[in-house]
Amino acid sequence: MTLPNSILNQNSHYDLILIGAGAANLSLVLALKESNYDGSVLILERTDKLPNNRIWSFWYHTTLPKHITSLISHKWASWSVSIGTSCATMNAPTMPYCSITAETLSNAALAVIDKSANYSLLLSCDVVSVEHKKNTISVITPAAKFECSQVIDTRPPIPEIPNVGLLQSFYGMEIKTESAFFTPSKVDLMHQLHVSNDRLEFFYILPFSESHALLEYTCFTRNNIPQMELKHQIEAFVTKYINGSNYSLVRTESGVLPMYNITPPANKKNVIRAGISGGAMRASTGYCFSSIQTWAGQTAAMLVNAEPLQQIIPIPTIYRWMDDLFLKVLCHNMNIAPVLFYNLTKKLSAPRFARFMTEKASILDLLWIIWCMPKLIFLKALFIINEKKQVNAKKK
Numbered sequence: 001m002t003l004p005n006s007i008l009n010q011n012s013h014y015d016l017i018l019i020g021a022g023a024a025n026l027s028l029v030l031a032l033k034e035s036n037y038d039g040s041v042l043i044l045e046r047t048d049k050l051p052n053n054r055i056w057s058f059w060y061h062t063t064l065p066k067h068i069t070s071l072i073s074h075k076w077a078s079w080s081v082s083i084g085t086s087c088a089t090m091n092a093p094t095m096p097y098c099s100i101t102a103e104t105l106s107n108a109a110l111a112v113i114d115k116s117a118n119y120s121l122l123l124s125c126d127v128v129s130v131e132h133k134k135n136t137i138s139v140i141t142p143a144a145k146f147e148c149s150q151v152i153d154t155r156p157p158i159p160e161i162p163n164v165g166l167l168q169s170f171y172g173m174e175i176k177t178e179s180a181f182f183t184p185s186k187v188d189l190m191h192q193l194h195v196s197n198d199r200l201e202f203f204y205i206l207p208f209s210e211s212h213a214l215l216e217y218t219c220f221t222r223n224n225i226p227q228m229e230l231k232h233q234i235e236a237f238v239t240k241y242i243n244g245s246n247y248s249l250v251r252t253e254s255g256v257l258p259m260y261n262i263t264p265p266a267n268k269k270n271v272i273r274a275g276i277s278g279g280a281m282r283a284s285t286g287y288c289f290s291s292i293q294t295w296a297g298q299t300a301a302m303l304v305n306a307e308p309l310q311q312i313i314p315i316p317t318i319y320r321w322m323d324d325l326f327l328k329v330l331c332h333n334m335n336i337a338p339v340l341f342y343n344l345t346k347k348l349s350a351p352r353f354a355r356f357m358t359e360k361a362s363i364l365d366l367l368w369i370i371w372c373m374p375k376l377i378f379l380k381a382l383f384i385i386n387e388k389k390q391v392n393a394k395k396k
């Protein structure tokens with residue numbers, strides 16, 4: 001049930017408090033419901049409604065749970081990456097690119113919360129801190145204190161400009177046009193990929209029909225880009241793409257995502273981080289939704305079996321290591337970035353690419369991906385990592 005403010009006067013104890021009602025915790029609610037979890041769950045969300053301002057896209061794989069695949073609104077068997085007039089297109093009908101709207105996931109989670117007596121949701125509730133006492137954990141908000149046995153915290157980290165790593169800044173416009181401009185069977189993952197002022201820039205086109213699409217300007221940088229600048233870039237692109245014809249704006253979405261590996265703080269007993277702050281995001285791409293489902297399934301199993309709550313980073317170490325190396329190469333050689341992304345799309349088979357993007361690659365897939373990369377540049381980057389590690393070790 002969605003709780004009224006009167007809850008603030010009550011002094012209940014919950015088995016589990018979920019901080020933040022975004023992709024990770026809403027996915028967990030669905031996974032817990034599927035596993036018939038019967039503990040009491042309180043969800044505390046800062047904003048006044050569940051998310052409805054974004055579309056989560058990911059590659060389909062057979063290990064995704066049915067309660068997630070049943071929410072998919074669109075599937076595309078083809079996707080492409082282009083530089084100038086060269087375009088590399090991939091086709092994988094068995095591992096298509098898929099989308100779920102935030103609204104659909106929110107509604108599915110709300111249905112669980114409304115129908116089940118053991119789930120409660122409190123909106124407009126800004127969590128300030130989490131405090132440990134002997135056997136109880138207190139979650140503090142400006143208006144109240146909630147006690148519980150376990151906490152899953154998804155308050156996102158503030159993206160910083162990292163020593164090594166990048167920021168992914170983007171601004172998107174979902175539009176409807178009067179004439180047909182889009183190819184509904186294919187996603188442009190990275191359209192007009194190029195480097196300008198040491199930024200990797202591209203446009204993302206997610207078509208829902210011939211006259212309806214989400215278009216996004218994205219850049220990978222080492223600086224913060226003012227939102228107005230991102231907005232101007234996509235507006236100019238949209239105007240050009242549809243030859244200056246009329247369109248209606250359905251909604252906008254934007255964000256700044258960390259492009260570096262996030263390691264959650266050391267496990268505090270019965271308090272864990274999840275979602276982006278739990279290290280669920282692929283540093284080299286910003287994709288997170290698929291790994292969140294892996295995390296939600298494993299965490300729900302832990303809770304249902306009453307096992308001690310463990311921090312799970314759903315991105316296996318090999319991907320974190322490869323992403324780290326890849327980002328070091330980009331940081332030192334931004335100019336080759338378009339060719340790296342383009343070649344990856346050109347040289348890999350579509351299923352292999354999709355497996356890599358969803359952390360389902362085989363050893364052979366990983367070896368093949370390494371083989372497709374320019375060896376000398378990567379070896380140099382590897383040397384830089386080791387050199388830095390040695391310098392840091394000496395400092396300590």
Ligand SMILES: Cc1cc2nc3c(=O)[nH]c(=O)nc-3n(C[C@H](O)[C@H](O)[C@H](O)COP(=O)(O)OP(=O)(O)OC[C@H]3O[C@@H](n4cnc5c(N)ncnc54)[C@H](O)[C@@H]3O)c2cc1C
Binds near residue numbers: 024044054287
């Ligand atoms: C616009 C956008 C589009 C994206 N598209 C994709 C995509 O297509 N595919 C993909 O894989 N990834 C995508 N991502 C990246 C990632 O999947 C999302 O950011 C995803 O929402 C992360 O899930 P999360 O649960 O970690 O964080 P969120 O979904 O952001 O949830 C965190 C929640 O915590 C709440 N909160 C924050 N502070 C407090 C507080 N103090 N007290 C209480 N609540 C608080 C927030 O309001 C929010 O609802 C996108 C990100 C953005 C911003």
